[in-house]
Amino acid sequence: MNIVVCISQTPDTATKIVVGADGKAIDPKGVKFVLNPYDEFAVEEGLRQKQAAGGTVTLLCVGGEGAKESVRLGLAMGADKAILIKDEVRGDSYTVAANLAEAIKSIGADLVLCGRQSVDYDSAQIGPMLAELLDMPLVSFVTKLDVTGASIRAERDIEGGKEVVESTLPCVITAQKGLNEPRYPKLPDIMKAKSKPIEERAPIAAEPRTETVEMRKPEQKGTGKIFDFSPENVKELVRLLHEEAKVI
Amino acid sequence: MKILAYIEQRNGELKKNAYETVTAARALAAGSGGTFAALLVGDNVAGLAEKLAPYGAGDVIVVSDARLAQYASGAVASAIAQVTRAENFDTVLISSTQHGKDIAPRVAVKLGAGFVPDIVELDGEGVAVRPVYAGKARVAVKITTPVKVYSLRPNVFTASTVDGVSAATRTVSVEFTEKDFAAKVVETKVNTGKRDVAEADIIVSGGRGLKGPENFNLVEDLAEVLGGAVGASRAVVDAGWRPHGEQVGQTGKTVSPSLYIATAVSGAVQHLAGMSSSKFIVAINKDKDAPIFSVADYGIVGDAFEVMPLLTKEIKTLLGK
Numbered sequence: 161m162n163i164v165v166c167i168s169q170t171p172d173t174a175t176k177i178v179v180g181a182d183g184k185a186i187d188p189k190g191v192k193f194v195l196n197p198y199d200e201f202a203v204e205e206g207l208r209q210k211q212a213a214g215g216t217v218t219l220l221c222v223g224g225e226g227a228k229e230s231v232r233l234g235l236a237m238g239a240d241k242a243i244l245i246k247d248e249v250r251g252d253s254y255t256v257a258a259n260l261a262e263a264i265k266s267i268g269a270d271l272v273l274c275g276r277q278s279v280d281y282d283s284a285q286i287g288p289m290l291a292e293l294l295d296m297p298l299v300s301f302v303t304k305l306d307v308t309g310a311s312i313r314a315e316r317d318i319e320g321g322k323e324v325v326e327s328t329l330p331c332v333i334t335a336q337k338g339l340n341e342p343r344y345p346k347l348p349d350i351m352k353a354k355s356k357p358i359e360e361r362a363p364i365a366a367e368p369r370t371e372t373v374e375m376r377k378p379e380q381k382g383t384g385k386i387f388d389f390s391p392e393n394v395k396e397l398v399r400l401l402h403e404e405a406k407v408i
Numbered sequence: 409m410k411i412l413a414y415i416e417q418r419n420g421e422l423k424k425n426a427y428e429t430v431t432a433a434r435a436l437a438a439g440s441g442g443t444f445a446a447l448l449v450g451d452n453v454a455g456l457a458e459k460l461a462p463y464g465a466g467d468v469i470v471v472s473d474a475r476l477a478q479y480a481s482g483a484v485a486s487a488i489a490q491v492t493r494a495e496n497f498d499t500v501l502i503s504s505t506q507h508g509k510d511i512a513p514r515v516a517v518k519l520g521a522g523f524v525p526d527i528v529e530l531d532g533e534g535v536a537v538r539p540v541y542a543g544k545a546r547v548a549v550k551i552t553t554p555v556k557v558y559s560l561r562p563n564v565f566t567a568s569t570v571d572g573v574s575a576a577t578r579t580v581s582v583e584f585t586e587k588d589f590a591a592k593v594v595e596t597k598v599n600t601g602k603r604d605v606a607e608a609d610i611i612v613s614g615g616r617g618l619k620g621p622e623n624f625n626l627v628e629d630l631a632e633v634l635g636g637a638v639g640a641s642r643a644v645v646d647a648g649w650r651p652h653g654e655q656v657g658q659t660g661k662t663v664s665p666s667l668y669i670a671t672a673v674s675g676a677v678q679h680l681a682g683m684s685s686s687k688f689i690v691a692i693n694k695d696k697d698a699p700i701f702s703v704a705d706y707g708i709v710g711d712a713f714e715v716m717p718l719l720t721k722e723i724k725t726l727l728g729k
Contacts, residue, residue: 173658173678177544186541197659253513254522279658281540283525288513291482297591298481300510303652317653318506318596319423320604323479327591337659338652369522373535373548378684384691386701389710391718397690397706398722405688405705407610407667408634408723 161215161307164269165206165239166260166290167199169223169230170280177377184372185250195230198275200237200342201335206273207238208340209307215270216240220263222256224248228358235353236345242356243267247363253285258366260286261293269294269330276301276334287334297331303338409442409534412469412497414488414515415460416507417450418479419596423607425503425560427463427567432530432560433501434464434570439532445469445495449487451477454577461575463567468577469495475589483588485511489518490582492555499534504559505606512559522551525559526662528685542658542681562606563664564685603637605656610667611686613639613656615679617672617693617712621649626716627671633724639663639683641673657682672712675700692716 171177172192180187195203206217219234219242221227231242245259264272272294277284284300291298303322304315310329315322317336345353385400387393401408413433415426433444445467446460457468471487488511492500500519502512504526516523529537535550536558551557605611612634614627624638631638640650642657656663658678668686673679675691675698683689684703691704694711701707708715 171541173542173681174676177541179545184547186545252522254517257517279542282542282662284509285513285516285523285525288481288510289517292485292514292517295587297587298510298514299591300481301506313594315597316506318418319606320602320653321596321598323593324595324597325591326594331591337655369516369520369553370524370549370551373550375540375545375547378539378543378546384689384701384704384707386691386696386704386707386709389708389715393708394715394718395722397708398719398726400706401667401688401690402726405667407688408726 161209161213162268162270163206163210163215163217164220164264164267164272165199165202165217165234166220166272166274166286167203167230167234168196168221168278169193169227170196170278173279179375179377184375186375193226193229195233196275196278198277198279198335201337201339202273202275203234203237203239204340204342205305205335209271213307218243218267220260221245222247222259222363231358232353233345235356236350237343238349240356242358243361244358245361245363251366252368252370253283254289254369255366257286257289257293259363261290262364263361264290264294271307271329272296272332274332274334276336287332291332294332297327299325299327299331300334301336302333303336305333305339409436409440409499410497411437411442411444411499411501412492413444413446414500414502415446415448416503416505417448417453417456420450420453420456422456422459424567425505425562426460428562428565429501429503429560430460430463430465431567432565436499436530436532447471447488447491449476449484454579457575457577461573462569464570464573465575466573468575470577470579471582472579473584475584478593479507480589480592481510481514482590483584485514485518486584486588487582488515491580492519494580498555500557502557502559504561508559512557516557519555519557520553521555521557522553523557524549524551526561527558528561528564530558539685542677543684544677561662561664561685563609599653605637605639605654605663606661608637609665610634610636611639611656611663611665612636612669612671613641613673614644614671615641615673616643617674618644624650626712630669630716630720630723633720633727633729641679670700671716673700674698675703
């Protein structure tokens with residue numbers, strides 16, 4: 161099975177965010193970047209499906225030179241090879257999806273895996289957009305995946321439950337937490353990954369369809385009304401929720 | 409603007425997000441001097457139109473097909489795109505639920521349209537605002553294509569009714585291909601008897617400070633009295649105390665209830681990412697320096713084991729329960 165896993169590099173969630181000088185994006189200086197956490201589930205699933213059905217796992221990433229660190233991590237987890245589409249200029253989700261789709265068309269895929277979203281912009285668009293651009297079926301937010309021959313049965317998260325979805329291959333899957341437990345690469349795997357190939361490609365010309373007008377820090381809430389514990393203060397809290405906030 | 413409000417239904421039932429989407433479309437139409445229509449897609453769903461009328465939907469378009477009795481991502485996306493094109497809508501609104509997230513990006517690609525997901529504000533010029541970087545920043549985004557698609561974060565665009573609108577439905581036909589149904593739902597597993605955090609108007613969540621799964625009754629009791637849902641922090645889900653479906657935060661669900669009560673939750677940035685757009689936040693924590701207090705509107709510095717039984721009792725008294 162020809163498995164392609166789309167990955168991205170994102171700032172570590174705990175990292176401090178500073179809006180850059182242009183007021184439209186973050187200042188990357190001093191920001192710690194990591195492999196997008198949801199993509200770890202996608203890579204892991206790719207490896208497990210390869211183990212079951214044979215084939216290859218190819219990582220696909222749109223990003224700058226710095227993204228190689230995350231690509232190497234995916235290779236250390238066990239992916240066979242990687243393609244980095246070298247795009248230092250961030251377009252929008254559409255341009256990323258268009259570049260990924262172009263590369264997938266050139267190498268072919270039976271199964272395309274993505275994280276459900278990247279934790280920078282939390283857009284959750286790449287997987288569904290890829291399905292359209294590649295004319296493949298889609299199952300998003302997947303927590304369980306069984307592949308049998310050329311068909312799959314998957315469970316996806318919905319509000320208040322799960323949907324069981326059947327589809328044919330090739331298809332696009334986006335990985336939700338719960339799908340698996342991603343492995344930590346051991347030192348020999350990390351060493352081995354250094355000799356695995358990362359093919360660099362130039363991006364295709366794709367026009368962004370959105371434009372950031374402004375990025376700003378959210379307004380800080382005024383200081384909340386915080387009380388020390390006492391039975392009277394619990395009463396006061398209930399009164400405030402009822403009379404001031406009017407939420408109970 | 410000529411706006412199409414896609415109305416999500418599941419098994420012939422509407423949820424709050426449906427009314428929010430109609431209300432948002434109505435407000436946007438009024439603000440831009442435009443018009444809007446609502447779209448229902450499913451099997452035998454025209455009857456739902458009358459439920460939309462009180463929120464201002466006078467023009468309700470219906471796409472009906474027996475194969476849509478079960479959700480099929482490709483077919484729903486195709487139906488929305490075809491209706492948009494056939495009637496020259498320039499703006500499409502979809503709720504950013506698990507179904508909305510599944511279809512909205514596909515609709516945008518089908519229409520060659522720009523898309524802004526999970527927005528919390530939208531002005532009459534079409535500029536949308538959304539939180540990014542775990543809520544640590546916000547971006548204002550505009551779409552540069554003639555047709556524009558937005559998905560609305562649930563529980564943010566408050567639903568409101570208007571008088572004197574009656575719904576006129578019209579059924580339109582669209583063409584489906586076999587491929588539109590290549591991935592389809594064959595079964596839905598519902599968590600019985602539980603309110604989902606993603607849909608709840610009040611959430612009481614618990615964190616590691618509760619010391620063990622057996623103490624979640626403190627959280628459950630208050631949630632029960634308030635008619636709310638139980639939420640959980642990542643730490644307690646990872647520890648196996650609570651199911652993943654209850655997890656609020658970055659690797660869980662993003663919620664915006666009217667009232668969010670965080671009990672013994674320290675408020676790691678991953679947790680704040682999932683709940684900081686709640687309308688009112690109450691923090692209960694014995695550590696006065698816990699980050700959760702920085703987003704709280706109200707709070708009590710104290711031991712949850714002391715605070716919660718008392719709080720539950722006082723609220724019971726207030727509500728006459």
